[in-house]
Amino acid sequence: MKPKLLFVSITDKANGAENILLQAARASNASLLFLKKVDSGGLNIPGDLHAEYVSTNSVSGGFFRLVKSLSHYRTDHIVFSTHPYLNAYLGFLKRIGYLKSKLIVRECSSVLTRYSGLKKWSYKVAYWLGYPGVNLVVCQTCSMRDTFVQHLPYIDRRKVIIQKNPIDIEQNLIKAEAALPAADATAEFICAAGRLIPEKGFDILIMAFDEIKASRPKLKLLIFGEGPEQASLENLISALKLEDRVILKGWIANPMPYFKHAKACVVSSIKEGFPNVLLQMMILNPVVISTNCAGGIDEIPGIYLAEADNVNSLTSAINTALSTKKHNKDLIMQYVEDRTPEIFIKSILNALV
Incomplete structure (x- = not known):
């Protein structure tokens, strides 16, 4: 039976991570859910793909309303997202039992080595709150996976895989x-x-x-x-x-x-x-x-x-x-x-x- 997939992103801005989600959604004919629609420079989403926008005003508003937007996908789906804060938020919803669908998250960058100070601390808190609820973590390279498991030893390393970025x-x-x-x-x-x-x-x-x-x-x-x-x-x-x-x-x-x-x-x-x-x-x-x-x-x-x-x-x-x-x-x-x-x-x- 073909799995029902949902790809979730913070915005539809045509950046690298968002383009990867779009490629994967096209390949699997899956739905897309964006917390916010950008005013310009958005992804060119084919008409045959279903895309929803949680907010047109702000990303914070999108996070606030995401719980309601996920109601159709709470069960019997595979949810895939690709930004650390969003990944952690969805993982937290899994931990408290609201999201019962399986959750795959992709690491778009090694943020714990990329940032320092308060920004790094905020990512560490987000990871701690949400990532234990994730079913699978996708890293782009061996070095990214090594960094991930080194900084987050409480995550079962068997759930952390390496998958090279796609290109159409x-x-x-x-x-x-x-x-x-x-x-x-x-x-x-x-x-x-x-x-x-x-x-x-x-x-x-x-x-x-x-x-x-x-x-x-x-x-x-x-x-x-x-x-x-x-x-x-x-x-x-x-x-x-x-x-x-x-x-x-x-x-x-x-x-x-x-x-x-x-x-x-x-x-x-x-x-x-x-x-x-x-x-x-x-x-x-x-x-x-x-x-x-x-x-x-x-x-x-x-x-x-x-x-x-x-x-x-x-x-x-x-x-x-x-x-x-x-x-x-x-x-x-x-x-x-x-x-x-x-x-x-x-x-x-x-x-x-």
């Missing part, structure tokens, strides 16, 4: 066929994408680009995304006099054509669970540079590796990648071919039994 190769190839805007169609550029937050290391990337700009006078750096670090990055660009060379493009619905046509794609993160954008870049471009920001990245064949949070190392990797004439695309495609959304959700459900 066909959909990404289709999206990449769209034409670039006329202003960028003839430009020579490298690109990066992600939320404008310190963990993404875009300041490191901009400083690395400053080191190579003289030797590549026509090259531009395009960064896609929005976030709280925008003003700081704009100030850095201005200080380095790179206004005409480094462009913060903001959030766009489909960056895939840029990934495809770039001279190189760059992941400059300092700390990640696993950067989902890296997989998209690898499918579309044979020249991909990534910092060693997550477990397993140093094992990926065919990409150019740099140390995290190191301007000189990233500069060297970008120079090497741009100077190399032949790149091994076949190795890269072999790495991603077993990461389909169907394999992702099937493997997780098999581990739940």
Whole structure:
């Protein structure tokens, strides 16, 4: 009998974790439940998928009303979520007996090593309150699982599994066929994408680009995304006099054509669970540079590796990648071919039994 699945997320913002839930929901024809609907930059949800929104005003309001919205899914379902606070909240509802359906949670980042102070303490409290009620915890890499069980010894490690992030190769190839805007169609550029937050290391990337700009006078750096670090990055660009060379493009619905046509794609993160954008870049471009920001990245064949949070190392990797004439695309495609959304959700459900 086919299980009844519900995927729950804090918002429908088209970020990495939310895109993974959408891929899994599409692969299993499951329902989606969001605590809040974003005003812009939301997921492109197919019309044949059922999606509900708990609140249009605030995330806190969504948490408050979630209990009522879950009433249809309390029993005979498998509930899947992917943000630590939300995971903990749902786990707590399991512990007190309100939610009787099985609960799978995915760790989107190693928050207990990523944060410190009050923020870290709040996550520790959330984990302690909710995670003992979870049926299965999904980590993206071996190092993430090791960190999880080390910091949370009260969680049965047999319930903590490793499942690589999925990637829909066909959909990404289709999206990449769209034409670039006329202003960028003839430009020579490298690109990066992600939320404008310190963990993404875009300041490191901009400083690395400053080191190579003289030797590549026509090259531009395009960064896609929005976030709280925008003003700081704009100030850095201005200080380095790179206004005409480094462009913060903001959030766009489909960056895939840029990934495809770039001279190189760059992941400059300092700390990640696993950067989902890296997989998209690898499918579309044979020249991909990534910092060693997550477990397993140093094992990926065919990409150019740099140390995290190191301007000189990233500069060297970008120079090497741009100077190399032949790149091994076949190795890269072999790495991603077993990461389909169907394999992702099937493997997780098999581990739940």
